[in-house]
Amino acid sequence: MGSALCADPRAPETRRHDARAAGTRQRFDGWRMRAATAFGLCRIGGAFSSAHAMKAPLKLSALLLVGLSLTRAFAAAPATLTLNDLRNHSERWPASVTVPRDLNFQGGATVKKGQVVKVTNLNGSEVVVDSGSGLVFGLPIAETDFVARANAAWAELTPGQREITAASLIDDRRLWPVKVRSFAEFRLGNGGVIKSGGEFELIAVERDGVKLLAPEYNTTLRVQPQATDLIERARALALVSPEKRPSRIAAVLRGNLVDASGRATDPANLDDAQVIALYYGASWCPPCRAFSPEFVKFVNRVGPQNPRFVVVLVSSDKTDAAMFGYMKEEKMPWVALPREQLTKSPSLLAYTKGAIPQLVIVNRQGTVLADSYRGSKYVGPQVAMAELEKILATGVAK
Numbered sequence: 537m538g539s540a541l542c543a544d545p546r547a548p549e550t551r552r553h554d555a556r557a558a559g560t561r562q563r564f565d566g567w568r569m570r571a572a573t574a575f576g577l578c579r580i581g582g583a584f585s586s587a588h589a590m591k592a593p594l595k596l597s598a599l600l601l602v603g604l605s606l607t608r609a610f611a612a613a614p615a616t617l618t619l620n621d622l623r624n625h626s627e628r629w630p631a632s633v634t635v636p637r638d639l640n641f642q643g644g645a646t647v648k649k650g651q652v653v654k655v656t657n658l659n660g661s662e663v664v665v666d667s668g669s670g671l672v673f674g675l676p677i678a679e680t681d682f683v684a685r686a687n688a689a690w691a692e693l694t695p696g697q698r699e700i701t702a703a704s705l706i707d708d709r710r711l712w713p714v715k716v717r718s719f720a721e722f723r724l725g726n727g728g729v730i731k732s733g734g735e736f737e738l739i740a741v742e743r744d745g746v747k748l749l750a751p752e753y754n755t756t757l758r759v760q761p762q763a764t765d766l767i768e769r770a771r772a773l774a775l776v777s778p779e780k781r782p783s784r785i786a787a788v789l790r791g792n793l794v795d796a797s798g799r800a801t802d803p804a805n806l807d808d809a810q811v812i813a814l815y816y817g818a819s820w821c822p823p824c825r826a827f828s829p830e831f832v833k834f835v836n837r838v839g840p841q842n843p844r845f846v847v848v849l850v851s852s853d854k855t856d857a858a859m860f861g862y863m864k865e866e867k868m869p870w871v872a873l874p875r876e877q878l879t880k881s882p883s884l885l886a887y888t889k890g891a892i893p894q895l896v897i898v899n900r901q902g903t904v905l906a907d908s909y910r911g912s913k914y915v916g917p918q919v920a921m922a923e924l925e926k927i928l929a930t931g932v933a934k
Contacts, residue, residue, distance in 0.1 A: 619683055622686055627701050634651070700770050705766070706741050709901040736749055738766070798856065802871075810932050812900070815894075819853050831921060832867060842934060849873070851872055897920060
């Protein structure tokens with residue numbers, strides 16, 4: 537039968553919608569919770585209460601120009617950019633161009649010669665720009681300083697920065713910023729609008745776009761990378777040594793953790809932590825009850841020698857009281873993320889695979905170093921704990 541486990545009520549399920557964007561269909565993801573199928577020695581029948589799940593996401597309509605696919609193959613970065621190169625690589629576009637002449641538009645709007653306007657897309661022989669006042673229009677590329685500005689910015693980049701593309705970031709979290717700014721505008725199904733220029737938590741860089749979290753709207757957003765400052769921020773991070781880059785995991789956890797007494801508590805070493813153990817468990821799960829004493833003993837043994845190692849209980853208990861009681865009973869020397877906070881964090885939910893106890897070991901950028909799963913096969917938290925001991929033995933958390 538394999539390792540004992542319980543079904544995890546928080547396992548995420550993706551709900552996908554279509555958004556219409558400038559005549560092109562652009563996909564984005566929302567998310568909600570579902571009850572996972574139980575197997576092994578501990579089975580939970582039926583679905584868990586939806587009261588702990590986020591509401592279904594609002595349908596969005598993205599008002600942006602969709603550019604190049606993330607799946608495009610990229611050649612080695614050239615020393616000098618040409619227009620043909622720029623047509624194929626949106627991450628190499630300049631941020632802005634200069635208007636070559638006075639322009640008058642229907643309705644009385646004007647743009648003066650020499651005004652600097654934001655680049656949003658290329659459309660045939662034109663560069664599509666935004667004046668910043670709601671006026672989006674095309675300029676003949678040949679009449680602008682599009683290529684010259686691109687090369688000026690390109691010359692300032694290091695060879696490593698030049699190699700950064702949206703495609704290269706898909707499988708490399710090391711350069712993912714904590715947040716990105718979106719230049720797209722989103723219209724909600726209830727008539728509300730998320731205006732352009734907002735800053736959002738980065739959830740993932742995927743082949744069909746950049747996934748962002750908008751918690752105040754109870755939904756996630758998906759935009760094309762050129763509609764964000766993702767590449768710009770990733771290039772800035774490339775100049776920072778890996779251990780000094782802002783921790784994406786700390787950013788998600790900060791302000792949401794509590795100790796066994798219910799006090800809001802962020803570990804003093806949270807921002808400096810190089811190894812984070814996310815222990816997904818609950819007091820009602822017998823296999824969790826069996827594993828917790830073993831893990832407490834392990835952490836008490838290795839913790840003092842690894843000051844940049846942090847453990848967080850990611851609780852599936854239905855009430856805070858049950859979670860606090862469990863922490864006290866087992867004498868857990870770590871903090872916890874209550875279930876209510878977890879349901880607001882798709883980044884942490886993404887690690888769950890349907891069963892607990894689950895031990896997930898990640899680095900500060902969220903890359904999984906060890907897990908209780910091998911693909912879709914549950915192998916148990918003891919396996920992840922053994923791998924964690926080997927990781928700590930390297931001195932990475934000293």
